[in-house]
Amino acid sequence: MNNSMSLLIGGVQGEGVISTAENLMKTLSSLGYYCFEKRNFSSRIKGGNSSIVINIGLEKKLWVEDEVSFIVALDQETIDLYHPLLEENGIIFYDSTITPDPTLLKKGLKLHALPISEIAKKNGSLIMKNTSAMGFIGVLLGISEGNLIEVITKKFKKKGQDIIEKNIKVLDHVFQHANENLNEYSNFILNSIQKNKRPLMLGNHGVSLGALMAGCRFVASYPITPASEIMETLGVLLPKYKGIMLQVEDEIAAVNMIIGAAYGGVRSMTATSGPGISLMMEGIGLAGMTETPIVIVNSQRVGPSTGMPTKHEQSDLIGLYFGGHGEYPTIILTPSTVEECFYSTIRAFNLADKYQCPVIILLDLTLSLSNQTIDQLDYSKIEIDRGKIFGASEIQQGYKRFQFTEDHVSTRAIPGTKGGIHHTTGLEHSEIGLPMDTPLNRKKMMEKRMEKTYILQSSNEIIIKENKPTSNNNVLVLTFGSTYGIIKGAIEKNNIPVDFGYFQMIKPLPIKQLENLFAKYDHIIVVENNYSQQLATIIRSEVGYHDKIHSVTKYDGTTFTLGEIITEIGRWV
Amino acid sequence: MANMKDYSNNIIPNWCPGCGHFSIQRALQVAASKLEIPNEKLAIVSGIGCSGRISGYMNSYSFHGIHGRSLPIAQGIKASNRDLTVIAAGGDGDGFAIGLSHTLHAIRRNINMTYIVLNNQIYGLTKGHTSPLSEVGFETKSTPTGSIETPIRPGIVALANGITFLGQGFSGYQEQLVDIIIKAIQHEGFSMVNVFSPCITYNKINTYQWFREHLINLDEEENKKPLNYQEAMNRLIETEGLCTGVIYQDPTSHSYLDKLQPEKKPLSHLNLKIPEEDFNNLINLY
Numbered sequence: 001m002n003n004s005m006s007l008l009i010g011g012v013q014g015e016g017v018i019s020t021a022e023n024l025m026k027t028l029s030s031l032g033y034y035c036f037e038k039r040n041f042s043s044r045i046k047g048g049n050s051s052i053v054i055n056i057g058l059e060k061k062l063w064v065e066d067e068v069s070f071i072v073a074l075d076q077e078t079i080d081l082y083h084p085l086l087e088e089n090g091i092i093f094y095d096s097t098i099t100p101d102p103t104l105l106k107k108g109l110k111l112h113a114l115p116i117s118e119i120a121k122k123n124g125s126l127i128m129k130n131t132s133a134m135g136f137i138g139v140l141l142g143i144s145e146g147n148l149i150e151v152i153t154k155k156f157k158k159k160g161q162d163i164i165e166k167n168i169k170v171l172d173h174v175f176q177h178a179n180e181n182l183n184e185y186s187n188f189i190l191n192s193i194q195k196n197k198r199p200l201m202l203g204n205h206g207v208s209l210g211a212l213m214a215g216c217r218f219v220a221s222y223p224i225t226p227a228s229e230i231m232e233t234l235g236v237l238l239p240k241y242k243g244i245m246l247q248v249e250d251e252i253a254a255v256n257m258i259i260g261a262a263y264g265g266v267r268s269m270t271a272t273s274g275p276g277i278s279l280m281m282e283g284i285g286l287a288g289m290t291e292t293p294i295v296i297v298n299s300q301r302v303g304p305s306t307g308m309p310t311k312h313e314q315s316d317l318i319g320l321y322f323g324g325h326g327e328y329p330t331i332i333l334t335p336s337t338v339e340e341c342f343y344s345t346i347r348a349f350n351l352a353d354k355y356q357c358p359v360i361i362l363l364d365l366t367l368s369l370s371n372q373t374i375d376q377l378d379y380s381k382i383e384i385d386r387g388k389i390f391g392a393s394e395i396q397q398g399y400k401r402f403q404f405t406e407d408h409v410s411t412r413a414i415p416g417t418k419g420g421i422h423h424t425t426g427l428e429h430s431e432i433g434l435p436m437d438t439p440l441n442r443k444k445m446m447e448k449r450m451e452k453t454y455i456l457q458s459s460n461e462i463i464i465k466e467n468k469p470t471s472n473n474n475v476l477v478l479t480f481g482s483t484y485g486i487i488k489g490a491i492e493k494n495n496i497p498v499d500f501g502y503f504q505m506i507k508p509l510p511i512k513q514l515e516n517l518f519a520k521y522d523h524i525i526v527v528e529n530n531y532s533q534q535l536a537t538i539i540r541s542e543v544g545y546h547d548k549i550h551s552v553t554k555y556d557g558t559t560f561t562l563g564e565i566i567t568e569i570g571r572w573v
Numbered sequence: 574m575a576n577m578k579d580y581s582n583n584i585i586p587n588w589c590p591g592c593g594h595f596s597i598q599r600a601l602q603v604a605a606s607k608l609e610i611p612n613e614k615l616a617i618v619s620g621i622g623c624s625g626r627i628s629g630y631m632n633s634y635s636f637h638g639i640h641g642r643s644l645p646i647a648q649g650i651k652a653s654n655r656d657l658t659v660i661a662a663g664g665d666g667d668g669f670a671i672g673l674s675h676t677l678h679a680i681r682r683n684i685n686m687t688y689i690v691l692n693n694q695i696y697g698l699t700k701g702h703t704s705p706l707s708e709v710g711f712e713t714k715s716t717p718t719g720s721i722e723t724p725i726r727p728g729i730v731a732l733a734n735g736i737t738f739l740g741q742g743f744s745g746y747q748e749q750l751v752d753i754i755i756k757a758i759q760h761e762g763f764s765m766v767n768v769f770s771p772c773i774t775y776n777k778i779n780t781y782q783w784f785r786e787h788l789i790n791l792d793e794e795e796n797k798k799p800l801n802y803q804e805a806m807n808r809l810i811e812t813e814g815l816c817t818g819v820i821y822q823d824p825t826s827h828s829y830l831d832k833l834q835p836e837k838k839p840l841s842h843l844n845l846k847i848p849e850e851d852f853n854n855l856i857n858l859y
Contacts, residue, residue, distance in 0.1 A: 199859035215845030242843055244833050249678040256642040260649020265841030286639050379849045415616045415634035415657055423629050425637035
C-alpha cells in the first residue's frame with residue numbers, strides 16, 4: 001500500500017491521452033487524493049507523442065517525481081521516450097496492439113501487455129480505449145469501478161445514455177480482465193483515504209475563475225498556447241453574468257479593445273503568451289500613459305519568436321519588467337500555484353483600479369497547463385475594490401482627470417458620467433488631459449505616473465519558508481512561478497538545510513524585504529528557467545549584493561528535475 | 574435644441590488653415606447637435622496623425638489612442654457601455670495601412686458605431702509621405718519618382734467585406750456630409766463614412782478644385798433611390814470610388830452586441846457580486 005504514486009501515461013497526440021489522465025485525476029481528486037500533473041506535448045493536432053506524468057498522494061505536492069513507478073503506453077514512442085524514467089522494478093504496461101522492441105527487455109525492463117484497445121473495440125468502440133486505459137490504471141491503484149463510473153457518467157452526460165452504457169461496459173470488462181490477470185501487481189495500490197472531494201484545475205482555470213469573481217466582464221483575446229483555456233473558460237462563464245468574451249483579429253486589437261472597455265468602466269482582461277505579449281507592448285504603454293486599469297495574463301513559453309510553443313520557459317520577465325518604449329508603471333504578479341492564480345487574479349483587478357495602471361499576471365506554461373488538486377477556494381477572501389471612480393453626483397466643478405494628488409492617483413470619471421467629460425490621450429498631457437509638452441508639466445506627470453506604485457516596494461511579497469530546525473539560516477533559495485513547487489519538493493523531500501521562498505509580485509520589486517533578506521542570509525540562490533538570469537539580474541540591478549547572489553538557470557524547454565535542484569543547491573550547503 | 578457649439582471645447586485646432594478636417598469636425602458637431610446626443614453620452618476615439626487630433630476638439634468624452642488602433646479602442650468602449658454613441662475617426666494611414674485589419678474586422682463585427690475616415694491621400698503630419706490611398710504616380714518625399722502601388726479604394730474594400738452602412742462625403746459638401754453622418758450614427762450596426770478631405774499643404778493634386786471636378790454626387794442624380802449591394806458596388810467601380818452620398822445601407826442589419834448580450838445592459842453598470850451559492854456550484858464543476 002502506498003501513500004503516493006507516480007505514473008506516466010503516453011500515446012499518440014490527439015487520441016485522448018490528456019482526457020484519460022484528466023478523468024483519472026478527477027476521480028482521484030473526488031475521493032480525497034491530491035494529484036499533480038506535468039504534460040509533455042508537441043505543437044500539432046494529431047500525431048507525435050503526448051505524455052502526462054501524474055503524481056498522486058495522500059498529501060499535497062506541487063511537483064512530479066523524477067521517476068515513475070509504472071508507465072501505461074498506448075504507443076511505441078511512449079516506451080522509447082520514457083522508459084528511462086522508470087524506477088527500479090518499475091513496469092511498462094502497453095497496449096497489446098503494439099509490439100515493443102524485445103531488446104528493451106535485455107535492459108531489465110519489465111513489460112506487460114494489456115488488451116486496452118481490444119476491450120474497447122469489442123465492447124464499445126476504439127475511441128473508448130481511453131476509458132479502458134483509465135480502468136486499468138484504476139485497477140492498479142486500487143480504485144473501485146463504481147468511482148470511475150461516477151466520473152464517466154458525468155463526463156459523457158451530454159453524449160447520451162448509449163455512450164455512457166458502452167463506456168461502463170468497457171470498464172466492466174477491464175475490471176473482469178484485471179481480476180483474472182493482474183493480481184500479481186498489487187504493489188501500486190494506494191492507501192485508502194477519507195472521502196473529501198476537492199477541485200482539480202489548471203492554472204488557467206484558476207485565473208479564469210479569479211477574473212469572473214473579481215468582476216471582470218469583458219475579455220478580448222486571440223488564441224495561443226498555453227493561454228487559450230482562459231478565453232475558452234471565460235467565453236462560457238462571462239455570458240452567464242452578462243459579460244462578453246470576444247475572439248478578436250490579433251493581440252494588438254485585444255489589448256486596445258480592453259483599454260477601451262476599461263476606460264468605459266468595465267473590468268477588462270486579455271490573456272496571451274510570448275508572441276502575443278510582444279505585439280501588445282505599445283498598447284500596454286498606452287494604458288500606462290492614459291492611466292487605464294487593465295489586466296493582462298502572459299503565460300510564458302519558450303521564445304523568442306515562435307520558439308517552442310509547447311515547452312516551458314520563464315523568459316518574458318525582463319521584457320515586461322522594463323517594458324516597451326518610454327517609461328510607464330506596471331505591476332507584475334507571479335502566482336506559483338493554481339490557488340494563487342485565483343487569488344492573484346482578483347488582486348490584479350483591485351491593484352489595476354487602485355493604481356490605474358496595467359497589471360500583468362505572469363504565468364508559465366507548466367503553471368498554466370498542469371492540473372492540480374487544490375484546496376477549497378475561500379469565497380470570503382473575494383473582495384472588489386474599484387479604487388477612485390466618481391459617481392455622477394460626486395463630480396465637482398473644474399474636474400481634472402489627471403489631477404496631481406498626494407498619492408499620485410487621480411479620480412476617474414467614466415464615459416456617460418455627467419460633469420466628468422475630459423480628453424484622454426497617449427500624448428503627454430496636462431491635468432485636464434489635453435496635450436501639453438512643457439518641461440515642467442512633463443516632469444510632474446512622469447513623477448505622478450512613475451511614483452504611484454512606489455509604495456508597493458515596501459510590501460512583503462516574497463513568501464519565505466523557513467526550513468527549521470535544520471536550516472542554519474545561511475542560504476536562501478528564491479524563485480518564481482511553477483518552479484517554486486519543484487524547489488519545495490527538492491528541499492523538503494531531502495531535508496536540505498536551506499530556507500526557500502518565492503515572489504508573489506516582482507514589479508514593483510519588494511526592495512525593502514529584499515534588503516532585509518540580504519542582511520540575514522550569506523547566500524541567495526536565484527533559480528529560474530531562462531538563459532540570462534532575468535530575476536537575478538533585476539535583483540542585482542535594483543538591490544545590489546552581487547557577491548551574495550548565485551544564479552541557477554535552465555533553458556532547454558523543460559522544467560527542473562528534483563535531482564538537478566538537489567545538485568545545484570547542494571553546492572552551497 | 575442643442576447647438577453645434579455645445580459640442581466644441583473651444584480649443585483652436587492645430588490643422589493648417591484651409592485643411593479639410595475643419596469641415597469634418599464641424600459636420601460631426603452639427604450632426605451631434607441635430608441628434609441631440611447628450612455630451613456625456615458621446616465618445617470620440619481617434620488615432621494618430623493630423624486626423625487624430627479631432628477627438629481633442631470635441632466637448633465629449635474623447636480618447637486619442639495609438640496609431641491604427643482607434644477601432645479596437647472604440648469597439649471596446651461601445652462594448653463597455655452600449656448606451657454611448659461611439660464614433661471613431663482616423664486618417665488613411667490609421668484605417669488602411671497600419672490599422673487595415675482592424676477596419677476589415679470591425680466591418681465584419683458590425684458593432685453599432687460609426688467610423689469616419691479623414692481621407693487626404695497623404696501622410697501630412699510626417700510632412701508629406703505617400704499613403705495607401707495615394708494615386709499611382711503621386712510624388713512624395715518617400716516616392717520621389719511617383720507611387721507605383723495600386724491605391725486602396727476604401728468604399729470598395731468596405732463593401733466587398735460586407736459593410737452594412739457605407740457613406741462617402743467631401744469636406745467641400747458640408748450639408749451632405751452632415752446628412753450622411755446623421756444617417757450613419759442612426760444606423761443599427763457598423764457604419765463607415767469615407768470623407769475626401771484635402772490636405773492643402775502636401776497634396777497639390779487632390780485639391781478642393783480637383784474633387785469638385787471629379788466627384789459624382791449621387792444625391793444630385795436624377796431618379797435617385799437607395800442602391801442595392803450590386804448597384805452600390807457598380808457605382809463605386811464605375812467612379813473609381815469617387816462618388817458621394819449614402820452608397821449602401823443594409824436595412825436588415827443588427828448590431829453584434831445584441832447577439833452577444835441580449836439583455837442589452839451596459840457592462841459598466843452591472844452588479845459584479847456573484848453569490849456564494851453560484852461560486853460553489855462553479856467550483857463543483859472542477
